[in-house]
Amino acid sequence: MNNNQTYSWQEALLYSHKMAQLTKAIWKSLEKDWQEWVKPFDLNLNEHHVLWITYHLRGATISEISKFGVMHVSTAFNFSKKLEQRGLITFSKKEDDKRSTYVKLTDEGVRLFEQTMDAHDPERNSVMKASLPLKNIYGSFPEFQELESIVKHLYGDEYLEILDRSIESLKDET
Numbered sequence: 001m002n003n004n005q006t007y008s009w010q011e012a013l014l015y016s017h018k019m020a021q022l023t024k025a026i027w028k029s030l031e032k033d034w035q036e037w038v039k040p041f042d043l044n045l046n047e048h049h050v051l052w053i054t055y056h057l058r059g060a061t062i063s064e065i066s067k068f069g070v071m072h073v074s075t076a077f078n079f080s081k082k083l084e085q086r087g088l089i090t091f092s093k094k095e096d097d098k099r100s101t102y103v104k105l106t107d108e109g110v111r112l113f114e115q116t117m118d119a120h121d122p123e124r125n126s127v128m129k130a131s132l133p134l135k136n137i138y139g140s141f142p143e144f145q146e147l148e149s150i151v152k153h154l155y156g157d158e159y160l161e162i163l164d165r166s167i168e169s170l171k172d173e174t
Contacts, residue, residue, distance in 0.1 A: 029126045036124065041116050046071065046079045051105065051113045054089060056166040059104040067155070068162045077101070088112060117173075 007015075031045060038048040049069050054060050060068075066076040080103050083089045088109035092102045105113065122128055135141050152160050 026127055029130075033125050033127070037120060038116055040119070041112060043112075043116070044079075046075065047083055048113075048116060050076065050079050050083060050103070051088065051109060051116075053166070054103050054105050055110065055113045056169040057162065058169075059102060061100045061102055063100060064162070065103065067159065068166075070155075083109065 034045045034048070038045065041048075043051070046069075049071075050065055053065050053068050057064065057068075062073060062076050062080060065071075065080065066073040069076055071079075080089060080091070084091060087106055089103050089105055092104065094100070094102065131141050148160060
């Protein structure tokens, strides 16, 4: 063990394995629920995520969609392009910044996104339902401070700032 390390090789391996297994299990449930939620709107999860990010940030760059959507830039661009072809978003460049591609929802994109939000059914969200025993015991859903700290160290402060902005936007709408 390195003198600066406060963990053993075995501890690191067990932690990484447990984190991978738990987050993958939760993600697979979230992914399935999300796909079922947006399927009636002829959207897939990535397309809906692009709409979600663009809506709550009131426009975004492809780079922001990529970073906050935790997807490769080409993936963010390709799914945005599909949404543009459906008339749900528009692309633009700013006169003073030709490097970045800006994405904005069209009126139709706003309407469709808001329809998907209205169609959200918490009873069909398996992770939310699986969290209810914790809410019933402690009076609230888990807070995620530890996960936020890990994500902050992986993706930086900006990621959490964008997350906070999107959460505030959701609170303002309800």
